[in-house]
Amino acid sequence: MSDLTVPVLEVADLAVSFDNSNGGPRIQAVNGVHMTLFPQQTLAVVGESGCGKSVTAMSTMQLIPRPPGRFDRGSILFEGRDICTLSEDEMLSVRGGKIAMIFQEPMTSLNPVYTIGDQLMEAIFLHQKVGPDEARRIALQAMKDVGIKKPEERLAMYPHQFSGGMRQRVMIAMALACRPKVLLADEPTTALDVTIQAQILELLRELQRDRDMGIMLITHNLGVVAENADVVCVMYAGRVVEYANVFELFDEPLHPYTRGLFRSIPMLRDQKHRLVTIRDVTNDAAEFRKIPGVVPWWPDMPAGTKPDLASGRDEHVLVEVRPNRWVGCWRTPELQSRTHRRPSLDFRRGDR
Amino acid sequence: MLSYLLRRLAFMVPTILGITLMVFMLLALAPGGIGAGLAVSGGQMSDTSKVAQMQAYLEDRYGLNDPVIVQYVRWLGRISPVKFGERDLRTPSGERVSPPRAIEDPPLARAFPLPAVPEVVDAPPQGEQLTLEFKKLQREAEGTRREYIGSVRQFRDALADWARAQGPETASRLDAKGSARVSDFEGVSFDPASAGYAKLAEAAATARTKWIAARTAQARAMAAFRAGPYPKSGIPLVPGLVSLDTPDLGVAFSKNRPVADLILTALPVTLLINLIAFPISYLIAVPTGVLASVRRGGWFDVASGFLFLGLYSVPTVLAGVFAIGFLANKQYLGWFPVSGLHDSAAASMTFLPFTDAAGEWHRGYLVDTLWHVALPVLCLVYASFAVLSKQTRASMLDNFNADYVRTAKAKGVPRKDVVLRHVFRNSLLPLITMFVGIFPAMLAGSVVIERIFTVPGMGSLILEAIDLRDREIILANTFMVACVNLLALLLADILYAAADPRVSFNRA
Numbered sequence: 001m002s003d004l005t006v007p008v009l010e011v012a013d014l015a016v017s018f019d020n021s022n023g024g025p026r027i028q029a030v031n032g033v034h035m036t037l038f039p040q041q042t043l044a045v046v047g048e049s050g051c052g053k054s055v056t057a058m059s060t061m062q063l064i065p066r067p068p069g070r071f072d073r074g075s076i077l078f079e080g081r082d083i084c085t086l087s088e089d090e091m092l093s094v095r096g097g098k099i100a101m102i103f104q105e106p107m108t109s110l111n112p113v114y115t116i117g118d119q120l121m122e123a124i125f126l127h128q129k130v131g132p133d134e135a136r137r138i139a140l141q142a143m144k145d146v147g148i149k150k151p152e153e154r155l156a157m158y159p160h161q162f163s164g165g166m167r168q169r170v171m172i173a174m175a176l177a178c179r180p181k182v183l184l185a186d187e188p189t190t191a192l193d194v195t196i197q198a199q200i201l202e203l204l205r206e207l208q209r210d211r212d213m214g215i216m217l218i219t220h221n222l223g224v225v226a227e228n229a230d231v232v233c234v235m236y237a238g239r240v241v242e243y244a245n246v247f248e249l250f251d252e253p254l255h256p257y258t259r260g261l262f263r264s265i266p267m268l269r270d271q272k273h274r275l276v277t278i279r280d281v282t283n284d285a286a287e288f289r290k291i292p293g294v295v296p297w298w299p300d301m302p303a304g305t306k307p308d309l310a311s312g313r314d315e316h317v318l319v320e321v322r323p324n325r326w327v328g329c330w331r332t333p334e335l336q337s338r339t340h341r342r343p344s345l346d347f348r349r350g351d352r
Numbered sequence: 353m354l355s356y357l358l359r360r361l362a363f364m365v366p367t368i369l370g371i372t373l374m375v376f377m378l379l380a381l382a383p384g385g386i387g388a389g390l391a392v393s394g395g396q397m398s399d400t401s402k403v404a405q406m407q408a409y410l411e412d413r414y415g416l417n418d419p420v421i422v423q424y425v426r427w428l429g430r431i432s433p434v435k436f437g438e439r440d441l442r443t444p445s446g447e448r449v450s451p452p453r454a455i456e457d458p459p460l461a462r463a464f465p466l467p468a469v470p471e472v473v474d475a476p477p478q479g480e481q482l483t484l485e486f487k488k489l490q491r492e493a494e495g496t497r498r499e500y501i502g503s504v505r506q507f508r509d510a511l512a513d514w515a516r517a518q519g520p521e522t523a524s525r526l527d528a529k530g531s532a533r534v535s536d537f538e539g540v541s542f543d544p545a546s547a548g549y550a551k552l553a554e555a556a557a558t559a560r561t562k563w564i565a566a567r568t569a570q571a572r573a574m575a576a577f578r579a580g581p582y583p584k585s586g587i588p589l590v591p592g593l594v595s596l597d598t599p600d601l602g603v604a605f606s607k608n609r610p611v612a613d614l615i616l617t618a619l620p621v622t623l624l625i626n627l628i629a630f631p632i633s634y635l636i637a638v639p640t641g642v643l644a645s646v647r648r649g650g651w652f653d654v655a656s657g658f659l660f661l662g663l664y665s666v667p668t669v670l671a672g673v674f675a676i677g678f679l680a681n682k683q684y685l686g687w688f689p690v691s692g693l694h695d696s697a698a699a700s701m702t703f704l705p706f707t708d709a710a711g712e713w714h715r716g717y718l719v720d721t722l723w724h725v726a727l728p729v730l731c732l733v734y735a736s737f738a739v740l741s742k743q744t745r746a747s748m749l750d751n752f753n754a755d756y757v758r759t760a761k762a763k764g765v766p767r768k769d770v771v772l773r774h775v776f777r778n779s780l781l782p783l784i785t786m787f788v789g790i791f792p793a794m795l796a797g798s799v800v801i802e803r804i805f806t807v808p809g810m811g812s813l814i815l816e817a818i819d820l821r822d823r824e825i826i827l828a829n830t831f832m833v834a835c836v837n838l839l840a841l842l843l844a845d846i847l848y849a850a851a852d853p854r855v856s857f858n859r860a
Binding site: 095101 | 754755756758759760761762763764765766767773774777778851852853854
């Protein structure tokens with residue numbers, strides 16, 4: 001068993017931008033993101049569409065097409081090496097072998113013209129030096145591991161003969177066949193119905209425990225976060241706005257945006273005509289004065305609340321406002337002089 | 353799968369019937385009707401009564417006087433593989449011999465009584481004698497029939513003359529062109545004292561003499577036919593009633609040769625040119641399209657797109673003329689022959705090129721043929737690059753953004769394999785459909801190109817047939833192209849099912 005206290009993946013100050021096809025300024029998709037993933041840990045990356053969750057994951061796989069994409073700064077450390085500096089050839093052995101990824105659309109993520117077996121074994125041949133018989137055995141085992149019945153028959157079938165949930169299981173089997181250290185799950189259950197969602201997540205948790213795997217779970221479903229995440233990283237507009245373990249975050253969200261997120265969840269027993277929007281919360285100046293000494297970062301501050309900034313460096317800084325609680329704040333001159341610990345939580349839900 | 357195939361094949365029958373009926377009707381409705389080509393060939397003769405007789409003979413032979421729908425059904429009966437009635441004979445050389453046709457009675461039998469027909473007594477010759485004499489008997493039956501048809505025509509002319517001599521009341525029985533339709537004179541009494549009667553009676557007597565001769569010859573030929581000088585053609589289903597046989601494409605009016613022969617001479621030429629041209633266009637266009645899509649927006653993409661679209665914009669007619677004018681003309685480059693498929697000395701050439709003892713190089717039949725088809729092939733392929741490569745490129749680009757390509761990349765598949773194994777394999781599907789769509793065009797031949805380079809292929813054949821209004825060739829060609837088209841569509845569906853596992857015939 002590997003050392004669970006050593007992070008498997010460290011994203012530090014990552015910034016990725018894209019060409020603007022309309023000729024305007026470059027689009028800063030990710031702007032100084034930090035996160036740390038430990039073995040056996042599920043790190044949920046939460047945020048609305050376009051906040052940079054997927055770009056962070058795709059950067060980790062080096063699947064951002066360049067151009068139009070560009071790495072502006074930062075690093076992604078995996079096994080002591082910065083992924084951003086690896087050559088394409090070196091990346092080929094990492095991709096799918098040590099870091100695997102599953103996607104949101106199980107219906108279209110499998111190649112329709114090859115059998116499940118072909119596609120599974122393609123991944124195995126790429127990363128393991130095995131013969132056809134051994135590859136088949138590994139593929140069968142991978143299918144069994146994800147709970148597919150009669151794997152021998154299923155291997156010879158085509159994707160269209162599978163249901164959505166089954167296809168996502170195949171995707172997981174394919175991703176995990178080479179026993180990766182890190183699994184990037186980009187909204188793996190969004191396209192599935194709720195019962196299947198639960199099964200898939202349960203399956204991922206089991207496999208994670210067996211293999212000491214770190215999972216980066218990208219989602220915008222807070223229910224999924226509450227039930228599966230160990231650590232939560234809330235993102236907005238390419239920045240991390242809050243980083244905490246799941247229990248503390250749900251007990252007491254610190255950033256106004258996070259509070260807005262939770263309060264916008266409709267409650268069955270509430271007899272309100274109109275739901276609370278995130279904007280209702282972030283437009284309230286009082287929300288930004290709740291943490292002593294710092295002002296939470298927000299691109300669209302209510303009038304009169306934006307503090308004076310330190311000149312020169314990035315306006316945003318991730319501050320550990322309480323032990324093991326990080327909040328994205330404005331970089332005021334006081335914060336400028338302090339050193340800030342990067343977010344890193346060696347925490348799993350079983351620890352509590 | 354099998355039931356699907358059978359169902360598809362069964363559905364082809366009504367489709368082919370519809371297509372051929374339409375073409376037949378178009379020909380029939382065209383000015384001059386189906387027999388226009390015959391009228392043209394008949395016009396070369398000077399003697400008008402001979403022309404009329406010739407026309408009568410041809411009308412009789414091809415049944416051109418029957419209603420169009422009857423002619424169509426008769427044509428269908430010929431090309432249908434299911435035959436009704438007496439089976440044809442097949443000579444050792446593969447020629448098909450139909451039973452001699454029955455002779456109709458001469459017109460106006462009540463006014464001009466028929467003479468007694470002598471019973472045929474002589475039995476058909478036996479054994480080898482039969483084979484030897486069969487051809488002669490056939491020719492005799494054909495010749496006497498022809499004379500008889502001619503005499504009936506003369507009788508009708510005499511009838512018209514007589515009617516005009518009787519005054520306006522009788523003359524009103526004539527049709528608009530002033531010729532006599534025999535059925536309109538059925539109830540008329542012919543007074544032997546009337547003006548012009550002698551001539552009419554003479555014509556009637558001639559017709560009757562010829563009739564007896566024709567009937568006798570027909571009966572003898574029939575007896576010989578029944579005696580079976582050659583084996584019967586086809587496979588019997590119900591003896592004497594229904595049998596299976598190969599379709600009979602008929603005899604071309606304009607060339608007096610079986611259409612099947614004409615097609616068999618022209619088809620290999622067209623196939624030769626196309627079987628060289630199509631692989632070339634695919635081998636150049638598809639890889640170009642793939643490369644262009646991989647480096648989308650790069651110099652190769654732009655340059656190939658520009659070049660191919662430019663070529664596509666050059667009309668084949670112009671390109672063909674330029675090719676002949678500059679590449680083939682001896683005053684310019686003179687690299688290629690101007691026309692034809694072989695050198696005049698081709699028959700005496702060896703197949704492969706060789707160098708003789710004197711060190712002189714002989715190009716041989718193979719190189720000679722390739723040399724001759726080079727320009728037609730060039731003109732056939734240059735325009736196809738644009739369509740094929742753009743189609744490949746678009747189809748590749750579609751698939752580059754597909755989710756399963758992202759999955760493949762995430763598995764760590766190298767870029768080359770992503771392109772070839774995942775993107776290209778899926779981009780093949782529309783190319784299959786295109787390939788099979790082009791296939792029937794191969795058989796029809798490129799009319800323009802064959803015309804420009806005087807290549808005796810299918811295109812030249814059909815063009816000539818249309819010029820001469822040769823029904824048999826046009827119909828046979830339409831029929832063949834229709835069949836090939838339908839079979840190609842079926843083949844496309846089968847190939848598609850083989851290439852795309854999502855398509856299956858087993859589950860209806």
